[in-house]
Amino acid sequence: xxxxxxxxxxxxxxxxxxxxxxxxxxxxxxxxxxxxxxxxxxxxxxxxxxxxxxxxxxxxxxxxxxxxxxxxxxxxxxxxxxxxxxxxxxxxxxxxxxxxxxxxxxxxxxxxxxxxxxxxxxxxxxxxxxxxxxxxxxxxxxxxxxxxxxxxxxxxxxxxxxxxxxxxxxxxxxxxxxxxxxxxxxxxxxxxxxxxxxxxxxxxxxxxxxxxxxxxxxxxxxxxxxxxxxxxxxxxxxxxxxxxxxxxxxxxxxxxxxxxxxxxxxxxxxxxxxxxxxxxxxxxxxxxxxxxxxxxxxxxxxxx
Amino acid sequence: xxxxxxxxxxxxxxxxxxxxxxxxxxxxxxxxxxxxxxxxxxxxxxxxxxxxxxxxxxxxxxxxxxxxxxxxxxxxxxxxxxxxxxxxxxxxxxxxxxxxxxxxxxxxxxxxxxxxxxxxxxxxxxxxxxxxxxxxxxxxxxxxxxxxxxxxxxxxxxxxxxxxxxxxxxxxxxxxxxxxxxxxxxxxxxxxxxxxxxxxxxxxxxxxxxxxxxxxxxxxxxxxxxxxxxxxxxxxxxxxxxxxxxxxxxxxxxxxxxxxxxxxxxxxxxxxxxxxxxxxxxxxxxxxxxxxxxxxxxxxxxxxxxxxxxxxxxxxxxxxxxxxxxxxxxxxxxxxxxxxxxxxxxxxxxxxxxxxxxxxxx
Numbered sequence: 240x241x242x243x244x245x246x247x248x249x250x251x252x253x254x255x256x257x258x259x260x261x262x263x264x265x266x267x268x269x270x271x272x273x274x275x276x277x278x279x280x281x282x283x284x285x286x287x288x289x290x291x292x293x294x295x296x297x298x299x300x301x302x303x304x305x306x307x308x309x310x311x312x313x314x315x316x317x318x319x320x321x322x323x324x325x326x327x328x329x330x331x332x333x334x335x336x337x338x339x340x341x342x343x344x345x346x347x348x349x350x351x352x353x354x355x356x357x358x359x360x361x362x363x364x365x366x367x368x369x370x371x372x373x374x375x376x377x378x379x380x381x382x383x384x385x386x387x388x389x390x391x392x393x394x395x396x397x398x399x400x401x402x403x404x405x406x407x408x409x410x411x412x413x414x415x416x417x418x419x420x421x422x423x424x425x426x427x428x429x430x431x432x433x434x435x436x437x438x439x440x441x442x443x444x445x446x447x448x449x450x451x452x453x454x455x456x457x458x459x460x461x462x463x464x465x466x467x468x469x470x471x472x473x474x475x476x477x478x479x480x481x482x483x484x485x486x487x488x489x490x491x492x493x494x495x496x497x498x499x500x501x502x503x504x505x506x507x508x509x510x511x512x513x514x515x516x517x518x519x520x521x522x523x524x525x526x527x528x529x530x531x532x533x534x535x536x537x538x539x540x541x542x543x
Numbered sequence: 544x545x546x547x548x549x550x551x552x553x554x555x556x557x558x559x560x561x562x563x564x565x566x567x568x569x570x571x572x573x574x575x576x577x578x579x580x581x582x583x584x585x586x587x588x589x590x591x592x593x594x595x596x597x598x599x600x601x602x603x604x605x606x607x608x609x610x611x612x613x614x615x616x617x618x619x620x621x622x623x624x625x626x627x628x629x630x631x632x633x634x635x636x637x638x639x640x641x642x643x644x645x646x647x648x649x650x651x652x653x654x655x656x657x658x659x660x661x662x663x664x665x666x667x668x669x670x671x672x673x674x675x676x677x678x679x680x681x682x683x684x685x686x687x688x689x690x691x692x693x694x695x696x697x698x699x700x701x702x703x704x705x706x707x708x709x710x711x712x713x714x715x716x717x718x719x720x721x722x723x724x725x726x727x728x729x730x731x732x733x734x735x736x737x738x739x740x741x742x743x744x745x746x747x748x749x750x751x752x753x754x755x756x757x758x759x760x761x762x763x764x765x766x767x768x769x770x771x772x773x774x775x776x777x778x779x780x781x782x783x784x785x786x787x788x789x790x791x792x793x794x795x796x797x798x799x800x801x802x803x804x805x806x807x808x809x810x811x812x813x814x815x816x817x818x819x820x821x822x823x824x825x826x827x828x829x830x831x832x833x834x835x836x837x838x839x840x841x842x843x844x845x846x847x848x849x850x851x852x853x854x855x856x857x858x859x860x861x862x863x864x865x866x867x868x869x870x871x872x873x874x875x876x877x878x879x880x881x882x883x884x885x886x887x888x889x890x891x892x893x894x895x896x897x898x899x900x901x902x903x904x905x
Contacts, residue, residue, distance in 0.1 A: 280681075324868055324872075327874065328868065328869070328872035328874045328875065329872055329873040329874040329877075330868050330869075330871040330872040330873070330874075331871045333621055333681070334818075334822060334867055334868075334871045335867075335868055335871070337623075337815070337818060337867065338863075338864040338865070338867040338868045339864070341815060341819075341860050341863055341864040341867070342860065342861055342864035342865070344857075344860060345857040345858070345859070345860025345861045345863075345864065346857075346860075346861055348855060348857040348860075349570075349855055349857045349858060349861070352855045352857075353573075358855055358857075467809075470689075471685070471686075471688075471689045474682070474685040474686060474689070475686070477682050477685065478682050478683075478685075478686055481679055481682055513697050513700070513701060515693045515694070515696040515697035515700060516693065516694065516697045518693040519689070519690045519692075519693035519694050519697070522686045522687070522688075522689040522690040522693070523686070523690045525682070525683075525686050526668075526672070526678075526683045526686050526687060526690070529672070529676075529678045529679070529682065529683055530672055530676050530678055532678075533672070533676035533677055533678040534676055536677075537676060537677070
């Protein structure tokens, strides 16, 4: 490989990290909910709502940080609502999640219209963007500079959250209780664990992660909110979590794989390949990856 | 048994009124004349035969998608590919009648058949992956919905696009391929008859045939089905094949019934309406007919107030979401106190009603 190709590849890394960030954040949220036994299908709607809340709050306050906080809070609030639907109303988990997605798509459009008079885009709101981070000392280095420095602040947050979530799930008492609830709610309840509380916390945290992913979409990836802008990324996150088979690092690698697929598709689109076909790649790769993963698991089971 | 079904119907009806009110009243209050908004929403759809016709037109895809969902959910498969199957079925039907030279009488049937088979892949592939590899049908069907959308847009843009039309739409669907209109002054078409018939056949299939019985056993209790030695994988796959064929056929019927060109730029949302219809009908094909009519009545009301007042029709999405939530809520639908309350109201003892309300908090 020539030097030029190597530099091209290195230059490609920021693009991969950029498209991976929202998927990874949401997938970590899905992971926490899944390990607690309450798979969060509403992650798509929570992302969309987070994106919307970020734009509205940052436009109202003039502060990008306030936008991020609002996105996290709205995501967490929706997580609490989903928990209430499951535990207070005793509705079906998956169907409540679908309801949340339908409500989020309708609700954000409705509110956007009430605020701006426009149903499609938030162009008239002076929303803020979260900053990119330049690491002094590393930014100047030739290859490492491109790899490690100059990314969006939430990109760092997402990748730093991976060991955080991993340690939380495997090395803290609450993480242990959470996994116990996910394995068998009945046994956990007999052991004295408050199942409702644990699952509620899991869904709130899950929603906060999804909301953060949404904030990245509207305050980083682009600088506005548009109707249905999450465009199935929450579902891709769901696939990433399944592919990561329940571990934080696995979820990260799966997200990176899906992110790389999307980044390559975007790049090929620039080279004149049909953009519609390239847009379908991020949704086809997870299906293939799921099959590959499921086959491996079946073979492993067959061997034992 | 019949009595408890009646009670659950009454509770559902009360809940639906409440849900519509909860969403609509605050939105209406924002406007200068809230009563006019509510009046338009509730009674507007019936004032004019064209709008009443709209209800039936919109209920047609909702019935078929609801039936598709019900058949898959009854088999215990959370396959959400209905949305993508509907989209791809519509596209494949239009592509067939545009590209394949067919005699006039064969256009609609052949187009719909090809559309149903091609579109059903969005439900069938997740079904196959589940049966063969135990890959989650929920996740893969959600992914394939979007894959169907973008591959479909590619086909429209590169192969079917009419350069003379301003937007990215297909060539005009030949007049011979279109489904006949049935009622003058409305756009109600043959597809509505097909949809109602399909729901009736679906009920017979689910409740009176061996295949339907098998899939209900698998859905209710997979380990019992395994004990019986039922071929579970094949039964679940079959349910998803049937569901996919129905949903994709619905897309084709929608196109040939109502459209001049293929003009969808995004997933049209009929599949999700089908999910709500199926849940509202408790996966009962007969009840899907009124459920679909009710949901499209809401949609027509929403469109009417959107056209006449400063309210986006998306409010209807909020109502749909709440319907989904309260109808599946066993805390409401299986609440013994509530059931007794309604039963008391249904009986002779009307004056006792306030007492029952007073008693309930204690």
